[in-house]
Amino acid sequence: MKQFIYFIKKEFIHIFRDTKSLIILFALPIIQIILFGFALTNEIKNVNFAVYDNSKSDTSLRLINKIDATDYFTLHKYLNNPDDIEAILQSNKVKFVLVIDEDFSRLYPHEKQGDIQLLLDASDPNIATNIRGYLQNIITTFSEEEFPLSEQLHLATTKMYYNPELKSVYLFIPGLMAFILTLISAFMTSITLTKEKELGNMEILLISPLKPYQIIIGKVIPYALLSMINIANILLLGTFVFGMPLQGSLLLLLLESILFLLNSLSLGILISSFTSSRQVAMMVALAGLLLPTMLLSGFMFPINNMPLPLQYFSKIVPATHYIIILKGIMIKGVGLQYLYKETLILALLTIFFIIISIKKFNVRLDK
């Protein structure tokens, strides 16, 4: 036991000696969360547009001013020539061009409908769809104000549940926790174990009185502690800087996080057991763990939209389940009775990874 404690001490000395990496490991989550939280939104804001106004009437001017006055849209330019439309869209200066019909002002009294043509840069489909939705709303409100007596459809008041301000940070923080835990636990563990192999130190460790499992646990514990500190950091930042709610139980959240942590650590051990150079371990961890955690876990992209094979694959990405658990506890405030399925899957995956890595771990290095 005493040897084991010395071994862990040695590991800590190794970690603390590499100050550059240590700083990165602590700063990375904080930087990421601040960047994600403040900078990344999927809302539409300050989208530039151009107008080609054929009617040049008061009504059209009022409408343009109304659109320009919103936070969503900013008038970039009046076009005088229809030939400029294509070029201004090509040059990325505006996202859409409104072409207002000559008859637009003859809207009064409503004999005919006023026509507006919207030319959207649909190269990003979602922005295009969003722009159209917002614009439609503005125009509907406009026509209600201009013609208050007419009978129109009032399609209004949308209620946003769970996340009324559409804050992306609510989505990012659970994802980020999963991501950071995977990065530090799985990624760093796999590298540190492979390093011993590559440098030939593993032989020395294996002939030492330490048992193989002690070596692995000793290697893993420092990173587990680092990850726990990082979780605390993310939670504190999320709650106090971004007002992330914590509706459910903190204890449950921490227990689930420890479960996920074990899972990531066992994945790290697994990777190290079949790679022999750090370069390969890093690349495998990057491609096999970090990218799926980021892309296929529902962190960045909705799983429902993926083709079926990827949807099935996302089910074996541990982060998928962890993120569902986190969102459930933090945003919806539900307890274990709603989350037992995900917890069970996570636990089974962990046991599975541990069993394989025990089987794969060779006490002898040369086969």
Added chain:
Amino acid sequence: MRILFILIIKELKQIFRNKGMLPIIFVMPILQLLILANAANYEIKNVNIAILDLGKNDFIPEISAQLNANNYFTLKGVKYDKASAISLLDRGEVDAIIAFQHNFSAQRMPTTPQVQLIINTIDGASSGIVLSYISGFIEQYFAQNSAMKPLINLEYTNKFNSKLDYKTVMVPGILVILVSLIGVFLTAMNIAREKEIGTIDQLNVSPITKLQFIGGKLFPMLIIGLGELFFGIILGRVLYGIPFAGNPLTVITFAIVFLFVMLSFGLLISTKADSQQQAMLIAYVFLVVFIMFSGLFTSIESMPIWANRISQAIPITHFITVMRSVMLKATPLHLLYRELLILLGTGGLLFTVATLSYKKSE
């Protein structure tokens, strides 16, 4: 010149000899392109919705049928009291509820809202689009089936990507990311590895000059990067029918300049890092920030001004803009000179700093 040539051959030999890395250089990008192109998809499909009818309306069966016929929605049920509809939302069975507040056949409609949409917005990203789709659907339904036509008719044309295909916009961006990943990681780790195993000392005492050394490291990566980019473009075209509307020469010009920027950046990292692990972590930190701010996943316009500035300083941002513009919009080179100047400037700066920080004698 001969020395440079020999160095390039040596580098290529080393790259192709390393059997562990080869699949990572050549197979991983393809896999990533396949996975990312399919996963990076905010397209709204099969949104589960419920109808809540508080006014005993007779058009419910009809609107239900139309909802189900629509590719975007799957109707999960019709409820007649608010509590049971909300519980569907709570249990995650539906993502949105369309609530009809009144009886629509009544003589005089109240001016309060007649239709209410209740939307689960945990996934802030997609809920805005769900909202757009549902309100578009309802407006269209009532425009066709009742006297309540909108007074101002908004006709729209989706230019450059008329089918609103998400892959069309993602693939050019993903290619940029893949090329950057390979370029920065490989360069940074390559030189850090020479440091770690000590071969850099041998190179340092040899008669080759600093520029030859750097050139010998960068050229092979440039070739690999360009090769992967064009292979990716072809793959995207064959698999997903991604158009290539513009001039390939524009893309080649930009690709060379862009790779020059990213490789210089990798070089700079490698001069600062002591080990491969450090190089990897440093490269990783920067690339994550670069990718997040590049406008690939979220729009740059919506960012706060300071974040917008950061994203303008990131080379990936400009190359993604260029790739999208040239491939989808056929934007000619003269409309992109600003991006070209920025990339050239960044590249020159990074290359100078990297060359200065690499010292032959330490």
